[in-house]
Amino acid sequence: MSPVLAADIGGTNLRLAVVNEAGEVVNEQRIEAQLSRADASSPAEAEAQLMQTLISAIHPFAASHEITAIGIGFPGFFDHQNQLLRSSPNIPMLANFPLAAHLSEALNLPVAVENDALCAAIGEQRFGAGQGCDNLLHITLGTGIGGGLILNNAPYGGERGMAMEFGHLCVEPGGRTCGCGNQGCVEAYASATAISRRYQEASGEALSTKAIYQLAQQGDESAKEIIQSAGHYLGMAIAESVKLLDITTISLSGGLCGAWSLLQPAILETLNRQLIPPLQGKIDIRRSQLDDRSGILGAATIARPAREETTGQA
Amino acid sequence: MSPVLAADIGGTNLRLAVVNEAGEVVNEQRIEAQLSRADASSPAEAEAQLMQTLISAIHPFAASHEITAIGIGFPGFFDHQNQLLRSSPNIPMLANFPLAAHLSEALNLPVAVENDALCAAIGEQRFGAGQGCDNLLHITLGTGIGGGLILNNAPYGGERGMAMEFGHLCVEPGGRTCGCGNQGCVEAYASATAISRRYQEASGEALSTKAIYQLAQQGDESAKEIIQSAGHYLGMAIAESVKLLDITTISLSGGLCGAWSLLQPAILETLNRQLIPPLQGKIDIRRSQLDDRSGILGAATIARPAREETTGQA
Numbered sequence: 197m198s199p200v201l202a203a204d205i206g207g208t209n210l211r212l213a214v215v216n217e218a219g220e221v222v223n224e225q226r227i228e229a230q231l232s233r234a235d236a237s238s239p240a241e242a243e244a245q246l247m248q249t250l251i252s253a254i255h256p257f258a259a260s261h262e263i264t265a266i267g268i269g270f271p272g273f274f275d276h277q278n279q280l281l282r283s284s285p286n287i288p289m290l291a292n293f294p295l296a297a298h299l300s301e302a303l304n305l306p307v308a309v310e311n312d313a314l315c316a317a318i319g320e321q322r323f324g325a326g327q328g329c330d331n332l333l334h335i336t337l338g339t340g341i342g343g344g345l346i347l348n349n350a351p352y353g354g355e356r357g358m359a360m361e362f363g364h365l366c367v368e369p370g371g372r373t374c375g376c377g378n379q380g381c382v383e384a385y386a387s388a389t390a391i392s393r394r395y396q397e398a399s400g401e402a403l404s405t406k407a408i409y410q411l412a413q414q415g416d417e418s419a420k421e422i423i424q425s426a427g428h429y430l431g432m433a434i435a436e437s438v439k440l441l442d443i444t445t446i447s448l449s450g451g452l453c454g455a456w457s458l459l460q461p462a463i464l465e466t467l468n469r470q471l472i473p474p475l476q477g478k479i480d481i482r483r484s485q486l487d488d489r490s491g492i493l494g495a496a497t498i499a500r501p502a503r504e505e506t507t508g509q510a
Numbered sequence: 511m512s513p514v515l516a517a518d519i520g521g522t523n524l525r526l527a528v529v530n531e532a533g534e535v536v537n538e539q540r541i542e543a544q545l546s547r548a549d550a551s552s553p554a555e556a557e558a559q560l561m562q563t564l565i566s567a568i569h570p571f572a573a574s575h576e577i578t579a580i581g582i583g584f585p586g587f588f589d590h591q592n593q594l595l596r597s598s599p600n601i602p603m604l605a606n607f608p609l610a611a612h613l614s615e616a617l618n619l620p621v622a623v624e625n626d627a628l629c630a631a632i633g634e635q636r637f638g639a640g641q642g643c644d645n646l647l648h649i650t651l652g653t654g655i656g657g658g659l660i661l662n663n664a665p666y667g668g669e670r671g672m673a674m675e676f677g678h679l680c681v682e683p684g685g686r687t688c689g690c691g692n693q694g695c696v697e698a699y700a701s702a703t704a705i706s707r708r709y710q711e712a713s714g715e716a717l718s719t720k721a722i723y724q725l726a727q728q729g730d731e732s733a734k735e736i737i738q739s740a741g742h743y744l745g746m747a748i749a750e751s752v753k754l755l756d757i758t759t760i761s762l763s764g765g766l767c768g769a770w771s772l773l774q775p776a777i778l779e780t781l782n783r784q785l786i787p788p789l790q791g792k793i794d795i796r797r798s799q800l801d802d803r804s805g806i807l808g809a810a811t812i813a814r815p816a817r818e819e820t821t822g823q824a
Binding site: 273345352354360361366368369436437444473475 | 596673751784
């Protein structure tokens with residue numbers, strides 16, 4: 197029952213944690229590392245840069261603990277059937293790279309890799325707001341908006357690991373321009389980036405999202421309206437997801453949940469208006485209970501089956 | 511290898527067919543029967559009316575053939591886990607009714623029941639445009655718009671049999687009012703009912719949808735615009751589905767496919783604009799090859815496992 201190493205990889209930092217069977221983080225480290233490098237001139241160079249960044253961060257940490265497996269949440273599209281990292285928005289040159297196999301060889305340990313938002317859903321189902329649920333949609337509200345889906349008690353990644361592009365559901369055709377190039381994506385209204393921008397447009401002040409959430413709780417009208425509007429658009433996107441998937445439990449994590457007392461009612465109001473009548477009032481919108489640990493706990497969860505396959509033990 | 515009886519049940523008529531293993535319809539009958547009856551004063555009365563309507567239609571047809579199992583596509587929500595017809599838009603009084611079990615007892619044959627649009631998807635995967643696909647979204651374009659989903663080679667019904675309410679995806683917030691009471695559903699733009707209404711608004715003429723499709727193919731501007739607009743809105747709704755599910759193959763059946771040479775390009779244009787870049791150009795929009803037989807062939811397909819469970823034969 198030795199612990200595993202879990203890694204949650206972002207654009208500018210790596211978070212590493214030693215996690216035991218019970219989901220307790222027994223040691224944690226954050227490392228600044230520039231993952232988003234568009235300077236590679238070839239796929240081979242991009243692969244080498246990524247491998248070097250990850251190995252130099254993970255190796256000393258893994259070596260200093262009795263680790264028998266590694267699980268990684270990575271911001272990219274994983275094709276499970278072929279065990280390939282199809283692509284990553286952060287590293288444009290990367291395509292069809294067997295990341296887990298290469299890392300496993302370099303680190304001499306079993307390595308499992310999964311999309312970061314799907315890892316967060318796995319963590320919430322195992323240890324957080326989705327415990328006991330066979331089906332769960334988990335939404336991560338950060339710089340961008342991600343989604344991870346558990347269906348029939350299994351992570352659902354889609355044909356190419358590109359499922360649950362929740363942040364790019366279109367909630368306002370012809371609306372605000374999103375980072376993906378399209379208009380009206382929910383991410384363009386409810387991500388941290390969008391909320392900062394909208395507050396600055398409304399008030400002229402450039403504030404952190406945390407400050408905006410606090411102002412909203414204190415009754416600042418502009419801040420309140422923007423949080424409630426974010427909730428409205430999240431409700432639109434959740435309604436579309438529920439109409440397609442017929443799932444009951446939706447969990448949310450990320451900074452915007454700091455304004456939960458404004459956010460949840462706004463989500464529910466729009467959601468219940470948008471659903472077909474037999475689904476109205478049946479959907480449970482939950483706040484993550486894991487703070488920002490759902491991703492790292494999901495990465496720890498995916499590490500274990502990899503270790504069991506290797507050692508032949510259940 | 512005896513044939514099964516397949517039934518496709520609509521609001522005003524029942525279609526019954528004897529179908530062999532190869533998916534060939536060896537005998538077929540259409541019976542006028544009023545299913546949509548809102549005059550029942552209690553759930554018990556609604557159940558009795560429904561049972562009587564179905565038994566009197568199915569029994570003589572089943573008795574005159576060597577039938578060993580029955581499969582039924584029904585316009586309602588089926589909860590598979592509990593084998594209950596949760597509700598049906600056509601029969602408001604009905605709730606939590608074990609339709610398959612009661613019909614099986616009355617007809618003395620194994621009976622399997624499934625949502626009609628999911629049956630159509632099952633038929634397309636087994637015998638039609640989705641052959642060889644482990645994942646398929648099938649869209650039925652009729653008076654309303656339905657959706658059926660195959661995921662990982664299995665029909666996907668959701669937690670309460672209410673998955674794939676494709677027709678009620680919102681493609682134009684605040685737009686046209688739909689039969690469900692909401693605004694901007696794709697059904698309010700691209701169903702046969704919507705197309706007739708929109709043509710009448712544009713031209714003043716009340717024409718059948720078939721006539722409108724013909725006019726569009728002949729170059730009538732109003733008819734063309736309405737078909738292309740329907741394709742645009744279908745493309746919006748398909749894009750949302752693909753962003754959530756990451757599936758490649760979408761098939762469509764129903765009258766509107768009669769204008770395929772106008773419809774498909776309009777769907778693809780919007781779809782590819784709305785998708786995230788790595789999915790653009792990767793989605794295959796197919797026209798059903800089964801004419802209007804996908805539902806009945808799906809009903810025949812679900813009948814077989816029920817028979818095999820009963821007889822213990824594979």
